[in-house]
Amino acid sequence: MNDQREPVVVRWPGQGTSEDRVAELLAAYHLRTEAEKGEAVADVEGLPDRYRAxxxxxxxxxxxxxxxxxxxxxxxxxxxxxxxxxxxxSEIKRLWTDPAFRGRGIASGLVGAALEHSAESGVSTVRLSVWKWRTDAIALYERLGFTVADSWEGRDQLLCMERAV
Known part of the structure; x- marks a missing residue:
């Protein structure tokens, strides 16, 4: 693989994107998260109902x-x-980049598009929660202007962050 950055295009579903592929990305996100929490499951069938849905x-x-x-x-x-x-x-959730495509600015492009969308929707604050062990994600959010906020989450290992739009 070369070190040139590939252009990133951000689109809404229904504009040439495969819903099946979105489901695959969500599955990878949830399976990885459960494994990181020490609750690894073999496949989507083992995930909690809300994630499987x-x-x-x-x-x-x-x-x-x-x-x-x-x-x-x-x-x-x-x-x-x-x-x-x-x-x-608004809240940002389920940020995931296919591991084969990491390091190309995809996550920051998605967050940037989310901030633009939120501003267009009249939102004043965007918030998110991130697992404390996801230090690369936390560093990304900090680079993009998010700061640690008082927790609105009951789960122990989640860090809450927000930024004005």
């Missing part, structure tokens, strides 16, 4: 939200969900 029908699971897709050619190589605004805030 996202994978089986992402369009229904995120019907009120914006699902952003990073494309390399016609192949979806990354995804991110921006929740519908509530009380002037």
């Amino acid at each position: 996202e994978i089986l029908n992402p369009r229904a699971a995120f019907a009120d939200d914006a699902v952003l897709i990073a494309l390399s050619g016609d192949t979806a190589v990354g995804c991110l969900v921006v929740t519908a605004p509530v009380h002037g805030r």
Whole structure:
């Protein structure tokens, strides 16, 4: 592989992206997360119902939200969900880049597109939660202007972050 950066195109589902590929990216995200939490499962069938529902029908699971897709050619190589605004805030969830495509600016491109989308939606604050052991993701969020916030999460190892739009 060469060290040239490949252009990243961010699109909404339904504009040439495969829903099956989005489901594959979500499955990889959830399977990896469960393994990192020490709760590894063999396949999607072993995931909690709420995560399996996202994978089986992402369009229904995120019907009120914006699902952003990073494309390399016609192949979806990354995804991110921006929740519908509530009380002037949106939340970034499910940021995932196919490991074969990491280091090409895909995650930062997706977060940037999420911030643009949130601004266009009239949101004043974007927030997210990230597992404390995901230090690369935390560093990315900090580079993009997110700061640690008081936790709104009950799960012990989640770090909450936010930034103004």
